[in-house]
Amino acid sequence: MERLSSRDNPRVKHLHALAGSARDRRKHGETVLDGAHLIEAALQAGMPLKSVFVSETGLATAEIATLVDELPSATSLTQLTDPVFAHVSPVDSPSGVLALIDVPAQTAAPTGTTSVIVLDAVQDPGNLGTILRTAAAAGIRTAWLTPGCAQAWSPRVLRAGMGAHFKLELNEQVDALTSLASFPGRVLATGLSAGARPLYALDLAGSIAWLFGAEGQGVSPALQRRADQIVTIPMAEGVESLNVGAAAAVCLFEQMRQREFARASDN
Amino acid sequence: MERLSSRDNPRVKHLHALAGSARDRRKHGETVLDGAHLIEAALQAGMPLKSVFVSETGLATAEIATLVDELPSATSLTQLTDPVFAHVSPVDSPSGVLALIDVPAQTAAPTGTTSVIVLDAVQDPGNLGTILRTAAAAGIRTAWLTPGCAQAWSPRVLRAGMGAHFKLELNEQVDALTSLASFPGRVLATGLSAGARPLYALDLAGSIAWLFGAEGQGVSPALQRRADQIVTIPMAEGVESLNVGAAAAVCLFEQMRQREFARASDN
Numbered sequence: 001m002e003r004l005s006s007r008d009n010p011r012v013k014h015l016h017a018l019a020g021s022a023r024d025r026r027k028h029g030e031t032v033l034d035g036a037h038l039i040e041a042a043l044q045a046g047m048p049l050k051s052v053f054v055s056e057t058g059l060a061t062a063e064i065a066t067l068v069d070e071l072p073s074a075t076s077l078t079q080l081t082d083p084v085f086a087h088v089s090p091v092d093s094p095s096g097v098l099a100l101i102d103v104p105a106q107t108a109a110p111t112g113t114t115s116v117i118v119l120d121a122v123q124d125p126g127n128l129g130t131i132l133r134t135a136a137a138a139g140i141r142t143a144w145l146t147p148g149c150a151q152a153w154s155p156r157v158l159r160a161g162m163g164a165h166f167k168l169e170l171n172e173q174v175d176a177l178t179s180l181a182s183f184p185g186r187v188l189a190t191g192l193s194a195g196a197r198p199l200y201a202l203d204l205a206g207s208i209a210w211l212f213g214a215e216g217q218g219v220s221p222a223l224q225r226r227a228d229q230i231v232t233i234p235m236a237e238g239v240e241s242l243n244v245g246a247a248a249a250v251c252l253f254e255q256m257r258q259r260e261f262a263r264a265s266d267n
Numbered sequence: 268m269e270r271l272s273s274r275d276n277p278r279v280k281h282l283h284a285l286a287g288s289a290r291d292r293r294k295h296g297e298t299v300l301d302g303a304h305l306i307e308a309a310l311q312a313g314m315p316l317k318s319v320f321v322s323e324t325g326l327a328t329a330e331i332a333t334l335v336d337e338l339p340s341a342t343s344l345t346q347l348t349d350p351v352f353a354h355v356s357p358v359d360s361p362s363g364v365l366a367l368i369d370v371p372a373q374t375a376a377p378t379g380t381t382s383v384i385v386l387d388a389v390q391d392p393g394n395l396g397t398i399l400r401t402a403a404a405a406g407i408r409t410a411w412l413t414p415g416c417a418q419a420w421s422p423r424v425l426r427a428g429m430g431a432h433f434k435l436e437l438n439e440q441v442d443a444l445t446s447l448a449s450f451p452g453r454v455l456a457t458g459l460s461a462g463a464r465p466l467y468a469l470d471l472a473g474s475i476a477w478l479f480g481a482e483g484q485g486v487s488p489a490l491q492r493r494a495d496q497i498v499t500i501p502m503a504e505g506v507e508s509l510n511v512g513a514a515a516a517v518c519l520f521e522q523m524r525q526r527e528f529a530r531a532s533d534n
Contacts, residue, residue, distance in 0.1 A: 044505075126393065134513045139503040160510070167505065200528035233520070234527060236406040238311075238434065242516070243427070246401045249513035250520045253500070257521070260501060261467035 003079040007087050012080070015053065015100065019090040022151045029103050031153040032088075035095035036067045041163030042101065043070070049099045051076035055085035058096020067097065090155035103153045106171045115140055115185065115207050115255065118176050120223055121148030121214040122244060128152065129160020130245040131212065136164035138252035139259075140210075144174040148214070176211075180226055183209050189219050189227035190247050196230040204255040212248050270346040274354050279347070282320065282367065286357035289418045296370050298420040302362035303334045308430030309368065310337070316366045318343035322352035325363020334364060357422035370420045373438045382407055382452065382474050382522065385443050387490055388415030388481040389511060395419065396427020397512040398479065403431035405519035406526075407477075411441040415481070443478075443490055450476050456486050456494035457514050463497040471522040479515050 004012055017024040019032045030050070033039050042049065052075055058064045059079065068077065086094050117135045122128045128150045132143060143152075150157055152172050158165060171179075180187055185207025211227060213219035224230070233242060233250050242250070271279055284291040286299045297317070300306050309316065319342055325331045326346065335344065353361050384402050389395045395417045399410060410419075417424055419439050425432060438446075447454055452474025478494060480486035491497070500509060500517050509517070 130510045130513060133510060137500075137502040137506040137509050137513075162508075162510075164506075167503075198528070200524050233404075234523065235404040236434075239404040239431075241429075242404050243397045243400060243429075243512070245510070246397060246404075246512060246516035249509070249516040253517045253521075254524070256501065257467050261465070 001077050001079050003081070004084060005081040007084060011078070012084055012088060015088040015098065018100070019088055019098075019155055022154060025103070025151065025153065030100060031103050031158070032090060032155055033099040033101060033158060034090050034097075034155050035159070036063050036097055038158060038163060039067060039097060039099045041166050042099065045166035047101060047104070047166060049075055049101055051078060051100045053078050053080050053085070053088070053098045053100075055080055055082050055094060055096045057082050058085070058094075061096060064097045091159070104170070107169070114142070116142040116144060116183070116209050117248070117252070118144045118146070118174075118180070118209055118211045118223070119149055119213075120146045120176065120211060120219050121217070122212065123148065123150050123214060125150045125154060125156035126160045127215065127243070127245050129157040129162075129164070131248045132157070132161045132164040132168060132170070134245065134249045135252060136167040138249075138256045140168070140252060142169045143171065144176055144179055145170070145172045146176050147173050176223055177226060180209060183207075185209060186228045187211065187226055188229050188231050188251075189213075189224055190233060190251065191218055191224060191230050192232060193224075193230045196232045198234050199231050199251060199254055200234065202229070202231065204258045208255065210248070210251060212244055215244050268344055268346050270348070271351060272348040274351060276351075278345070279351055279355060282355040282365065285367070286355055286365075286422055289421060292370070292418065292420065297367060298370050298425070299357060299422055300366040300368060300425060301357050301364075301422055302426070303330050303364055305425060305430060306334060306364060306366045308433050309366065312433035314368060314371070314433060316342055316368055318345060318367045320345050320347050320352070320355070320365045320367075322347055322349050322361060322363045324349050325352070325361075328363060331364045358426070371437070374436070381409070383409040383411060383450070383476050384515070384519070385411045385413070385441075385447070385476055385478045385490070386416055386480075387413045387443065387478060387486050388484070389479065390415065390417050390481060392417045392421060392423035393427045394482065394510070394512050396424040396429075396431070398515045399424070399428045399431040399435060399437070401512065401516045402519060403434040405516075405523045407435070407519060409436045410438065411443055411446055412437070412439045413443050414440050444493060447476060447493055450474075452476060453495045454478065454493055455496050455498050455518075456480075456491055457500060457518065458485055458491060458497050459499060460491075460497045463499045465501050466498050466518060466521055467501065469496070469498065471525045475522065477515070477518060479511055482511050
């Protein structure tokens with residue numbers, strides 16, 4: 001196994017740039033998966049790893065040694081000294097293993113036939129990753145992200161997503177109004193407005209495009225107008241709103257409950 | 268209005284210490300509320316503000332000027348120059364207004380008669396604050412935090428809580444097993460184990476103590492054994508788990524739905 005011990009090595013510099021810079025990730029169409037869990041999720045999803053990097057300390061752990069043993073035989077594997085690994089690691093506590101991947105190509109004109117989530121300007125990487133994770137868990141297969149969202153394939157969003165990136169068809173820089181024009185189902189947005197109905201009073205069968213917006217602002221007015229129905233999540237008196245990740249969890253799992261568990265419609 | 272322009276002023280030093288150090292907050296029994304929204308929530312809850320600090324730029328905004336006008340007349344109000352305000356601010360983008368408060372005293376032996384949430388070693392401040400916010404929105408009134416949790420009254424948890432701290436009876440450093448011994452309702456924990464039942468198959472009427480654990484580890488084994496029922500949140504195939512904040516949102520709002528909206532029991 002090749003061993004790199006200098007920060008000046010071109011491959012080390014490239015990894016460091018990808019881990020820390022959205023611009024570099026965009027320019028090269030590549031990103032970095034950090035940690036055994038995420039790399040295993042990528043392998044299970046059949047995603048090719050361009051190269052894998054382990055730290056000396058990482059290789060001594062059972063989890064990473066097992067992962068290395070299970071890599072497809074053609075995978076390029078490189079050892080980094082601990083200081084060099086810490087230098088390229090996107091997190092403060094280096095996990096010990098990184099993989100370089102191509103960011104998957106996305107469909108030019110995203111369409112959805114089953115339910116989709118549309119995330120409008122969700123800028124916080126942790127929130128964005130958590131919502132993708134929740135959506136995948138609730139059986140959603142497609143996510144459209146408007147240009148104001150954080151970069152979906154950044155290390156921080158990947159970490160919060162915990163593998164959801166490999167279970168979703170993920171489209172970034174989506175013009176949501178255009179894509180919704182050909183969406184065959186209903187469009188629902190959370191919010192407060194005249195005509196809003198409580199989540200639990202709605203029949204959530206069939207395809208739904210769920211719109212969730214940035215913390216604070218919510219969904220943009222133009223998108224909000226496109227919604228067929230504004231949905232309120234009933235809350236205790238004196239409470240105004242939920243974190244966008246919590247709101248998404250409540251809505252998407254209510255749809256899951258109605259689909260899988262409701263013996264009779266509440267409507 | 269007094270105006271402070273030096274970082275060496277003792278009051279400025281005290282604010283800076285409270286904003287940045289868990290130890291100082293514990294030592295003085297005080298914390299700092301950052302931003303107009305949080306301060307308004309405290310005022311609405313009848314919480315006394317020991318003193319309020321505004322930046323020059325902050326005072327020029329309509330939101331903060333209005334807040335200052337509405338303060339009880341006896342409130343100590345001090346202006347800080349912008350550089351001094353930025354120095355004491357707990358966030359990167361200073362909000363322009365801070366309030367110093369005493370951390371509310373907590374009951375020595377916490378008891379609960381309605382539903383409570385028990386958070387076991389939830390260390391991430393954002394997760395902790397988000398769960399408190401979700402719990403308050405779902406009508407929960409009591410939260411017990413085990414010693415491994417982040418400090419509930421830290422600026423980061425307060426920010427994510429968005430005012431939930433003033434709607435909950437919040438107990439920190441709780442010995443959960445002891446407190447649960449006198450809890451009259453059922454104890455439910457999320458997890459996977461023999462005998463676990465899907466959330467949506469359970470009747471959630473009556474008092475429930477909901478146990479939620481740290482990301483990754485979950486609830487400690489001793490607490491898990493105390494649960495009357497282990498609950499699984501049904502998920503799409505191939506997905507193992509949810510973020511603890513999302514899991515709490517799904518459980519607490521299912522309880523809310525059953526309480527407020529279910530026309531007939533699903534059981």
